[in-house]
Amino acid sequence: MSSAAATEAGSMTERLTLVEGVREGLHTEMERDDRVMVLGEDVGKNGGVFRATEGLYDEFGGGRVVDTPLAESGIVGSAIGLALSGLRPVAEMQFMGFMYPAFDQLVSHAARLRSRSHGQYTCPLVVRAPYGGGIRAPEHHSESKEAFFVHEPGLKVVIPSTPADAKGLLTAAIRDPDPVMFLEPKLIYRAFREEVPQKSYEVSLGEAAVRREGSDISVYTWGAMTRPTLIAADNLADEHGVDCEVVDLRTLSPLDAGTVVASFEKTGRAAVVHEAPKTGGVGAEIATTIQEEALMYQEAPIKRIAGLDAPIPLHALEDYYLPQAVRIQDGILETVEF
Amino acid sequence: MSTQDDTDYQNAIETAQLDDEPIRILDDDGTLLSSAEPPALSEAELLEMYADIKLARHFDQRAVSFQRQGRIATYAPMTGQEGSQVATSHALDDEDWLFPTYRDHAAKYVHGADLAALLKTLRGYREGYAIPDDVNLMPEYIPIATQVPQAMGMAWGQMLQGNDDTAVLCHLGDGATSEGDFHEGLNFAGVFDVPAVFVCNNNQWAISVPRERQTASETIAEKAHAYGVEGVRVDGMDPLAVYAVTRAAIKKAKAPTDDERRPTLIESVQYRYGAHTTSDDPSVYRDEAESEAWRDRDPLDRLETYLYQTDVLNAEREAKIEARIEAEVATAIETAEAAETSPERMIEHVYEETPNRLQEQFDELSTLREKYGDDAFAEVLG
Numbered sequence: 035m036s037s038a039a040a041t042e043a044g045s046m047t048e049r050l051t052l053v054e055g056v057r058e059g060l061h062t063e064m065e066r067d068d069r070v071m072v073l074g075e076d077v078g079k080n081g082g083v084f085r086a087t088e089g090l091y092d093e094f095g096g097g098r099v100v101d102t103p104l105a106e107s108g109i110v111g112s113a114i115g116l117a118l119s120g121l122r123p124v125a126e127m128q129f130m131g132f133m134y135p136a137f138d139q140l141v142s143h144a145a146r147l148r149s150r151s152h153g154q155y156t157c158p159l160v161v162r163a164p165y166g167g168g169i170r171a172p173e174h175h176s177e178s179k180e181a182f183f184v185h186e187p188g189l190k191v192v193i194p195s196t197p198a199d200a201k202g203l204l205t206a207a208i209r210d211p212d213p214v215m216f217l218e219p220k221l222i223y224r225a226f227r228e229e230v231p232q233k234s235y236e237v238s239l240g241e242a243a244v245r246r247e248g249s250d251i252s253v254y255t256w257g258a259m260t261r262p263t264l265i266a267a268d269n270l271a272d273e274h275g276v277d278c279e280v281v282d283l284r285t286l287s288p289l290d291a292g293t294v295v296a297s298f299e300k301t302g303r304a305a306v307v308h309e310a311p312k313t314g315g316v317g318a319e320i321a322t323t324i325q326e327e328a329l330m331y332q333e334a335p336i337k338r339i340a341g342l343d344a345p346i347p348l349h350a351l352e353d354y355y356l357p358q359a360v361r362i363q364d365g366i367l368e369t370v371e372f
Numbered sequence: 373m374s375t376q377d378d379t380d381y382q383n384a385i386e387t388a389q390l391d392d393e394p395i396r397i398l399d400d401d402g403t404l405l406s407s408a409e410p411p412a413l414s415e416a417e418l419l420e421m422y423a424d425i426k427l428a429r430h431f432d433q434r435a436v437s438f439q440r441q442g443r444i445a446t447y448a449p450m451t452g453q454e455g456s457q458v459a460t461s462h463a464l465d466d467e468d469w470l471f472p473t474y475r476d477h478a479a480k481y482v483h484g485a486d487l488a489a490l491l492k493t494l495r496g497y498r499e500g501y502a503i504p505d506d507v508n509l510m511p512e513y514i515p516i517a518t519q520v521p522q523a524m525g526m527a528w529g530q531m532l533q534g535n536d537d538t539a540v541l542c543h544l545g546d547g548a549t550s551e552g553d554f555h556e557g558l559n560f561a562g563v564f565d566v567p568a569v570f571v572c573n574n575n576q577w578a579i580s581v582p583r584e585r586q587t588a589s590e591t592i593a594e595k596a597h598a599y600g601v602e603g604v605r606v607d608g609m610d611p612l613a614v615y616a617v618t619r620a621a622i623k624k625a626k627a628p629t630d631d632e633r634r635p636t637l638i639e640s641v642q643y644r645y646g647a648h649t650t651s652d653d654p655s656v657y658r659d660e661a662e663s664e665a666w667r668d669r670d671p672l673d674r675l676e677t678y679l680y681q682t683d684v685l686n687a688e689r690e691a692k693i694e695a696r697i698e699a700e701v702a703t704a705i706e707t708a709e710a711a712e713t714s715p716e717r718m719i720e721h722v723y724e725e726t727p728n729r730l731q732e733q734f735d736e737l738s739t740l741r742e743k744y745g746d747d748a749f750a751e752v753l754g
């Protein structure tokens with residue numbers, strides 16, 4: 035913080051990891067709005083198993099940072115009631131693989147309270163969950179099942195891929211009047227740091243980010259797969275002269291179809307990279323959107339580079355399961371050379 | 373495993389007040405309580421139970437140190453809890469089913485799981501989940517409480533098919549009693565009166581959340597009442613008491629007397645000495661003095677003292693047992709570390725017949741492996 039500009043309040047930044055960005059998002063919103071509360075398993079004293087809520091219990095107390103009994107349906111169901119009562123609950127699911135007990139509350143109720151009450155009641159609720167593979171975790175700790183929630187109208191599904199986005203998107207999610215699934219790519223929780231503004235700010239939900247401009251092919255991705263996709267894009271530029279545009283969707287629902295289609299119209303080719311199983315994954319939705327809206331621009335089949343249609347294996351084999359740079363590169367080349 | 377008559381403990385359970393002190397047979401030092409009758413176990417059976425607990429502790433120490441060396445991934449330690457785990461499995465007959473959690477390494481081992489297989493799972497190979505053909509055991513359950521309704525259903529199925537000699541034992545933690553699945557499983561068990569025994573290993577903590585934060589009820593055992601299931605509390609660090617209570621519950625499950633219910637919920641009161649898993653740091657949320665106090669009732673020490681006092685054990689026997697278990701664990705480690713896996717394992721057994729699309733996805737991957745070499749797949753983040 036040595037530069038003169040940085041001393042000006044509001045332009046101060048700090049170098050944070052993605053999980054610290056999440057914590058900062060929670061912290062600044064809890065400071066700003068005393069209706070915001072955090073609840074879940076081990077979120078209090080322990081600061082969360084990934085330390086996403088570290089320090090919040092000491093600062094805001096056990097009334098706003100609540101260790102609940104071990105019951106996901108209870109956590110989300112009660113959070114719906116808290117939201118109905120006027121509070122702004124942020125519920126933590128310890129891992130995405132353990133949120134299924136809450137599935138009924140999410141899809142039968144959180145998602146449709148607004149439509150069921152014809153707009154009378156709303157559900158301003160955020161459900162945070164670490165997801166995805168690559169950290170040598172035990173069974174059930176590595177799933178990537180964002181498609182389940184994307185398929186449910188009424189839910190928003192947000193996945194950050196950078197520390198600054200984690201903070202800004204989470205802030206926007208907390209302020210959003212609808213229920214938001216905020217899925218955190220735990221593989222990159224601590225993989226790198228970047229400058230994150232110290233002030234409170236929003237990154238709008240529903241807007242994709244073009245991470246790399248390019249003219250030969252549009253590569254769509256999100257979450258932890260953004261990193262290997264960018265590595266693949268750099269390698270392709272260096273080794274094959276292929277110029278990739280990389281689009282990080284950030285919000286999977288509602289999908290930023292405008293940015294998806296505009297990029298495709300520029301490049302005429304597309305690949306989608308996700309770690310979730312290929313069949314019925316969000317990649318299928320993106321490919322179809324392109325087909326519906328920009329068929330006349332298409333110069334090659336759209337390629338999906340995804341996890342296998344098999345349960346993610348235990349850690350010894352997970353690197354074969356998850357897309358990594360070579361697989362991404364190869365898939366992109368195949369499309370470009372079609 | 374045992375066919376002894378434990379009517380005394382049957383009676384003890386029947387008369388036990390739910391909010392009473394847990395049932396115990398040994399005092400904190402391991403001396404037989406004057407009011408207690410030891411379970412009718414032969415010398416050989418007692419020594420076997422002792423050896424299994426000792427093996428469990430040795431295995432646990434090795435596993436934690438292996439995790440530190442990066443030779444296995446996340447591990448859930450069981451020190452302090454081995455006595456209860458070993459005793460519940462000793463109380464089972466071979467035909468009985470065991471539904472274990474991720475912490476029940478010793479319970480699984482005693483009921484017939486292979487130690488090397490267990491280590492293979494911890495090395496990240498799903499092959500380790502395979503159960504030997506003649507062993508009635510499920511792979512460990514990781515999502516909390518999900519095993520409870522399933523165990524109930526297995527018991528129900530055995531009953532519907534007239535398998536009167538088969539009961540089901542289901543392990544769970546104190547945290548698990550908060551989940552809806554616990555309620556649904558116990559409720560069904562009571563309604564359909566199935567031959568199931570649910571053992572709640574109340575080790576006082578669900579990661580950082582203490583037992584008092586899971587339930588406002590006085591005890592976990594008393595929850596059984598609401599389901600029309602028998603509830604009993606036992607000192608989970610007294611292997612003899614756990615054995616006696618579990619054995620009685622298993623026998624009752626198979627052959628209740630008139631107006632007796634089959635299912636039982638046993639609250640085994642114990643303590644997890646170490647971390648929740650190797651990724652957890654208990655000093656953040658609990659006081660080490662608390663942990664120290666529980667160590668004074670250590671299950672291994674207590675059983676050892678009792679066996680010395682009754683001349684079942686002596687220095688020579690102990691040394692022999694020690695040598696045997698160290699060799700057994702060492703062999704298991706060697707076998708697990710020599711094991712290899714292969715990417716084919718990812719798509720095996722997903723369906724009985726691998727669908728074409730999955731096979732094609734896999735073939736595409738194999739082509740890439742040939743083209744770029746396996747090193748190119750080593751790290752997702754490059």
Ligand SMILES: Cc1ncc(C[n+]2csc(CCOP(=O)(O)OP(=O)(O)O)c2C)c(N)n1
Nearest residue numbers: 128132514515516545546547548577578579
């Ligand atoms: C449905 C579900 N939610 C959360 C988790 C994460 N988790 C793993 S163990 C654990 C605590 C379990 O406590 P308890 O049931 O008391 O068993 P213990 O670990 O103490 O043996 C939690 C919250 C999980 N495995 N499954």
